[in-house]
Amino acid sequence: MAVVGLMRYAARMSTCFKCGQPMDPASATYDANGELVCARCSTLEQIDAGDQRAAMSILGPAAGGALLGGVSICINPMLVCSVLAVLSCVGALVTLLRHPEYHARMGWRVPATWAFAIVGILLALVRPLLFALFLGL
């Protein structure tokens, strides 16, 4: 009875937990949940985790650009805050447009990124436009 249990355990240990394919236990690794997975599934999981991190990091620069755009109305020495806000917002939008494959992962963060970036750019332009009006340009 114990031998059958050991054989079942050995058979389970030599198949990948994710894909169910037979695997070489020597090249197997543990996934985030502690399950033994094959090298292919482990690689796919690492790529997926990297894509997830990249997708989640697009909203931050847009939100930061919006915040900096708001700050640029009050504090804006040499228009540095305006320039940085526009660069941050445009950078976030460029990243968003270059990687449509991240949109499904981002969910509500896609429209939020657009909103933050547009608001940030508009706020960043307030002080330079007032400056131009003051100079009569």
Ligand SMILES: [Zn+2]
């Ligand atoms: Zn696998």
